[in-house]
Amino acid sequence: MKSSVQDRNLVIDLMGKNMNYEIVQSLAKSCGGAFFLLDLDQLENNYHKINQAFKKQYNNFIIAYSYKTNYLPALCKKLISLGAYSEVVSRLEYDLALRLGENGKHIIFNGPIKSKEDIYFALQQESIINLDSFYEIDYVKQYASENPSRSISLGVRVNFALMEDGESILQDGYDVSRFGFSVENGDLERAIYELKKIAQVKIIGLHGHFSTRTRSLAFFRHKTERLCQLAKKYINETLQFIDIGGGIYGELPKSFNRTVPSFDDYAAAIGSVMRNEFAGASNKPKLILEPGVSMVANTMSFACQVMEHKRVQGTSFILVDGSAYNIKPTMHKSNLPFKIVAKNHNSKLEHLFHIVGYTCMERDYLAHNVHGTLPQQGDYLIFEQVGAYTLVLNPLFIKERPAVVAREKGQAFLIRKKETLADAFNENIYRF
Ligand SMILES: *Cc1c(COP(=O)(O)O)cnc(C)c1O
Numbered sequence: 001m002k003s004s005v006q007d008r009n010l011v012i013d014l015m016g017k018n019m020n021y022e023i024v025q026s027l028a029k030s031c032g033g034a035f036f037l038l039d040l041d042q043l044e045n046n047y048h049k050i051n052q053a054f055k056k057q058y059n060n061f062i063i064a065y066s067y068k069t070n071y072l073p074a075l076c077k078k079l080i081s082l083g084a085y086s087e088v089v090s091r092l093e094y095d096l097a098l099r100l101g102e103n104g105k106h107i108i109f110n111g112p113i114k115s116k117e118d119i120y121f122a123l124q125q126e127s128i129i130n131l132d133s134f135y136e137i138d139y140v141k142q143y144a145s146e147n148p149s150r151s152i153s154l155g156v157r158v159n160f161a162l163m164e165d166g167e168s169i170l171q172d173g174y175d176v177s178r179f180g181f182s183v184e185n186g187d188l189e190r191a192i193y194e195l196k197k198i199a200q201v202k203i204i205g206l207h208g209h210f211s212t213r214t215r216s217l218a219f220f221r222h223k224t225e226r227l228c229q230l231a232k233k234y235i236n237e238t239l240q241f242i243d244i245g246g247g248i249y250g251e252l253p254k255s256f257n258r259t260v261p262s263f264d265d266y267a268a269a270i271g272s273v274m275r276n277e278f279a280g281a282s283n284k285p286k287l288i289l290e291p292g293v294s295m296v297a298n299t300m301s302f303a304c305q306v307m308e309h310k311r312v313q314g315t316s317f318i319l320v321d322g323s324a325y326n327i328k329p330t331m332h333k334s335n336l337p338f339k340i341v342a343k344n345h346n347s348k349l350e351h352l353f354h355i356v357g358y359t360c361m362e363r364d365y366l367a368h369n370v371h372g373t374l375p376q377q378g379d380y381l382i383f384e385q386v387g388a389y390t391l392v393l394n395p396l397f398i399k400e401r402p403a404v405v406a407r408e409k410g411q412a413f414l415i416r417k418k419e420t421l422a423d424a425f426n427e428n429i430y431r432f
Helices: 021-031 040-057 073-082 091-099 116-124 134-146 187-196 217-235 263-277 293-299
Strands: 009-013 035-039 061-066 085-088 107-109 128-131 152-159 201-207 241-243 286-289 300-312 315-320 338-341 350-356 365-373 380-383 403-408 411-416
Touching: 009 021, 021 035, 021 300, 021 380, 021 403, 021 411, 035 040, 040 061, 040 073, 040 263, 040 286, 040 293, 040 403, 061 073, 061 293, 073 085, 073 091, 073 293, 073 411, 085 091, 091 107, 091 116, 107 116, 116 128, 116 134, 128 134, 128 201, 134 152, 134 187, 152 187, 152 217, 187 201, 187 217, 201 217, 217 241, 217 263, 263 286, 293 300, 365 380
Parallel strands: 035 403, 061 085, 061 286, 085 107, 107 128, 128 152, 152 201, 201 241, 241 286, 315 350
Antiparallel strands: 009 411, 035 300, 300 315, 300 380, 338 380, 350 365, 403 411
């Protein structure tokens, strides 16, 4: 069996079985308590669904996975093995991609801060760099003058106003995005002019990523159109890619009770713009999508054990050996879906309760005001949808970070051990 996870430590052969009590208990035992579970089959499924949906609409299509969403090595490596490019926004992520065996030409280097050394290194590797600010153009100029025989290909990140009905659609209520070169104030035109003055430089693509509240089809249609039209206006002769960033919805669990666009819906909306804009063009650019949440949110869950049911002034607290910092480090107030893996099946008591964690913070609620079957001492709770922006934001707060088990084709492997004192306080970096 070809596998993406090297040096695998087989924890248990699940032999296709569901996660029953004995299995969860034995995994928790090998992990030293609460643990994350990564479903590599689900990840593969997501990759193929997104890829097929878009390829059907526009064949020259590439997925570049957004590392910051979840850069668990085994997860990124699996995506590389499926053919995904790596989208990175720091040198740390860049070096991780190389360490995982990614081809330097398949790394897309975004983000607002890139040092001179980073830019030199990425140009040497012939990665796709999307420039974000003018200071980076200075580094490119220096590189070009020091390496006069090298040709240099670059992308440029574009910033334009996003309004719907007179209101900005950016996330968290921001009016203006701070990333990329503004079209409205002439910065984009100036940046392109500056770059074109360097004889060795070819601007091969435009990039547009915005975090929006709506993630709507109308927004993606509009964004793709803008990028295509700007590309045709400024870089038609050298154009090789249109990179529309990330921000699409993934498949939501039924319990969310929400209808959102499917991968097919996004692909149809974006693909039809690409086909129209480049109808009759001899050289059709690549379409690049940088999915984060939509690729990984539903690939991970978190298992923790009920230590006690505590009653205080009529309020029920279910105390577990995990924390809100494990499953929603941004401390948002919505409850994630969870399952009870019960020790005994005889209790079906309906009750109102909160699920609270191991830290000594009052606000450590894994779930608020749950009305449902009351978990019992010894039961395991499995929180779902914890694949995106959880592991990467999980702080070293009060306790070590938990182990991660990967499940693939009926087997379970340890892909990250629980941290130890020596990992948490690495003596190479700390003075004692
Ligand atoms: C965060 C980010 C993504 C991924 O966004 P999602 O909303 O998780 O899909 C893609 N591209 C860039 C440049 C990003 O910063």
